[in-house]
Amino acid sequence: MKVKVLCRNPDDYVRETTRDIQRVPRNYDPTLHPFEVAREYTRALNATKLERVFAKPFVASLDGHRDGISCIAKHAKSLSTVLSGACDGEVKVWNLPRRECVRTIQAHEGFVRGICTRFCGTSFFTVGDDKTIKQWNMDPPGHGLQEEPLNTILGKAVVTGIDHHQREATFATCGQTVDIYDEQRSSPIRSFSWGVDSFSCVRYNPVETELLASCASDRSVVLYDMRESTPLRKVVMTMRSNTLCWNPMEAYYFTCSNEDYNLYTYDMRYLKCPVNVHMDHVSAVLDVDYSPTGREFVSASFDKTIRIFPKDKGHSREVYHTKRMQHVICVRWSSDNKYVLSGSDEMNIRLWKANASEKLGVLSAREKIAANYNKKLIEKFQHHPHVKRIARHRHLPRDVLKQKKQQREMKEARRRKEQNVRKHSKPGSVPLVPEKEKHVVAVLE
């Protein structure tokens, strides 16, 4: 006689070692979890709240300069090294993890206008108000020796900006003209000018390394190719651009910070209108730098705040400010994508986290999983009013807030007026100009 009996394989329910996690027989039938969506919503809400509560972006302040910071440069190879130039001609080399100055050089008389490191990280260049370009060794001089530049180039006019090529031994400066120098020569190998007498910024394209762009005082942004003898193209805007930065991952996009409180992202192939207008600042934007991932950029403004914009959004996702931080002159995004450095008028360099609520240090696997889950939850419920309200809330100083309100009103009034004009004039006679096209005056060939 054969009898069938229930027989369970002990492998299914007996744990093999004492360290095994007991297998929980789980039913994935959704009917058994009718409140899971609601539960996730609550979790998302809590995650958002915690994110805001733990949003403490300020990491450190590096003080030691005796005048306002005029420029900052990242080290090409070392994440822990940062160079800064001040308005009194002093250049300092900082060690970030130790948060201290490791070297001080009296580089120039007057402002240090620009600073950049060589791609290999062995030396750096400074330009100053004393019309010189100096190359310095990254290693401090031996004991008893004086700080002396490796090379000095005397120019005839003030040089206002400098940038080094990504791979070759050439660098570009700007002043009255945009000049390309070979490191081995004391005279420029190429010199570009196009009816302008003053440039404020020049930057190499980090991807397509022969391309350059510069901001000029005639409200224009000019493109160059190092291999050509002439500039490529020029776009004139309504107000002057202060600085620009190329997207390090997308060869043809660059963003320029403008005096009219906005930033403009251009596609260099279609200069007629910017790809995006980024507005939120309430005063002139002085500097901009892309994150090395090319997804976001940070901007420094005269309104004493720095803001982080996603590259394709019109408004900022983050605003950083402290009571003591004055007009922010320069800003850089660290090359590991984790930090932002800002140099301001009141002689301090501040180190901020790029993600305000990110936990620093090594995360355990569980922490990582939890963080990822929370991030996804917030993303999923980001449009729900409560979550949105909490996630979007930022504190702003009173002055900035006031200015912001004012400007909003002004803008609204302008819009209304335009609308009225349009309403009372012949249809079609007052064309509707999109915001993007308003700011470009002309594209010169």
Added chain:
Amino acid sequence: MTPCHVHVKDDLSSQLKPVSLFVWGSDSQRVLERLMFVVKGPGGFETRADDDLHTRSKMWTSGTSNIHLQMSYFNLNAFQTHEKLSKVDLSDLLGTVEKTTGATKTKKQLRNLQNRNATLELPLNKEQTEKIERSVAYEKSTKEVTNWQSIVIQNQKAEQLVFPLNQEPSGPKRVEQVVARWKAVTPLEQEIFRLLHLNKQPVLDPVLTEVEEASLMAMSLEEATIRRAELQKARALHSYYEAKAKREKKIKSRKYHRIQKKAKRKEFLKQFEERMTTDPTGALEDLKKMEMSRMEERMSLKHQNSGKWAKSKAIMAKYDESARKAMQEQLQINKDLTQKIVTVSDDEQETPEESETVPDFVNEVEPITDSVNPWMRSRIPQEEPEISCVTPDKPQISEEEEEEKEERNEEEDLLADFQRRRTLRQTEDDDLIPTAAEEQILNTCEVSREEVVGEGTVEISDSDENDSEEEEEDVSQFNTLFKLMSSEKTHEGPALTQDQQEDEEQLDEGQLRVRNMEDLEGLEVSDPLPGTAAPPLMPQPTASEPTAKKSKREIDLSEVLTKEAITIKVAMKPTVLEDEEHEEQISIIKEATRNCLMEAGLVDDKLDDLVYDKKKYLLKNVSTVEDVFVPISGEPGRRLLHVRTSFQTGKPITVTALTRQLRHPSVIISVNINHNIVQIQLHRLHLDSTCHSQQKSHTHCILGSVLNSSIFNKHITKGNVFSEVSSTVAPFIERGLQIPM
């Protein structure tokens, strides 16, 4: 001048010989000088020989001092001023052609050119040429840059990006990798490599070749024979034991097997007792084995006293001593078998309890009620849309009775309601594809207007028959105005939508500083939601109606069914309406409601009552409402109607939603906002979803680990952009190029 300098100069002149030979004819000395100058460069070689400590810096300074004399700072064609030295002219080179032999063709061409008398065209002016040069250069570089487009787009679309992108494993590399990358260039190297390949030189394990290995593996004859003998013996033994086992198994005698078994057991017990003293862990294992055999035997249902033998013995036991004994033995064995051996692990004890804790309904099969949304299968009623049904049997009951009844069967009603709503919604979803609700009326009025145009059904409500004509006028006015606006809209469209988008992404900046959770709670509660900033005015309830009742339900039946039943007399056929459509619709209403009422067994004239009441209700409610939602928890609000008041008359004109209302005659769609729900409700569809159901399914997709396996969970929660800690993210570089150090 140092000797070194002289040496350099000599060297150069020797190198320059072939060139100078070529130029030697006319004023060779001058050309040589010129070339020397060009080659030497501005800094010259003079300073190279300087043996000072700070050679380089001095060189630079001296170089700079020289250069400024010769060239203008801003114009790099500097030597032009210096007696036009910078270029070797074409004429210089061509002049010598005449004296050389060969190149007859070019000579001829040159001569022809010289003899030509035609005037050349004026070259373009400088501005024009520059412009052309610039545009050509620009075209070139844009083309170059565009090569990156595919990569850029690919990265933009990528689900996850891990930076640095072009990662190369750091640290020492294996020899093979290096070897594989290295390519033989010179003929000698190629020869060597060819030889190596011919011999099958291994790449991975460079110690031995295949041939060498084969030779190592080879055995001598003696070894081979010994090994063969060993193998033979093993095979023979194996087959012997196999045969033995088969034979034993074939024996059918029960007695034999019993004896065998007993012997085995005895031996086993003996061993066990021995082991108890010597090897306790082994004994434990034995014990387990015994337990297993016991279990097996118990499971075999032997010794249960249910077999033929047992039954017969039981009968015989009265009479036979031996049978009684056998019976007792049997019972004893059974008892023994049922008792466990004492040492049992904890896990085994726990398992049955655990199985008990799982509720029974786990194994129940759930009927799928909603095919669209698997999450809605549960029987637990979820929050439902505020579509309330006016069931046909309700209208005839008077208010008080109705109230009582409501209290009595509230639960039943609720359940029935839910059921009904569910079915209703299922049917509705097809024809009532909802548009996203939008709250910023100010910003989006144009947009919404466009949507209305898109639907193309501009209709008016049929209010009182008296002023329907007046309404018609309104409609026409409205239509013209509408067209005007829509034409205007086509201009204004993109800018405004951009505005709206911007509003969406903008940060909420305020003076409130968030320091802890309490602040956030405050933020949550205190702040009026942007969507609910201006809650629409509700129609004032009439004095007779208690307000308490209103709070109980969104639509009060008493409000819907006013007591003025006298007005029933209003004709079945709306006399004044001219519009065909309206007639049609009203007839549809009547048809439908009549059907309902017929089913319910009601009298005919009540039907008009209902129709009238509904119409009245609609107009009354709709007239004041500006923008209307049907709030559904977890879903975006659906904009059902968008109402604009006519500019001139100030009278309400309702659009599109009324048609929907009319399509479902027995339903009154609530136009009121439930403020409690709106607080946590989505107000519009968002970019990533195109329709309401998509958004809903997106919301109902669970991310957590409760309903997902851990691997899937990890997959869906991974971040979009991941950059490693303390690693530099370098910009893209062209492939094939390495950064020189």
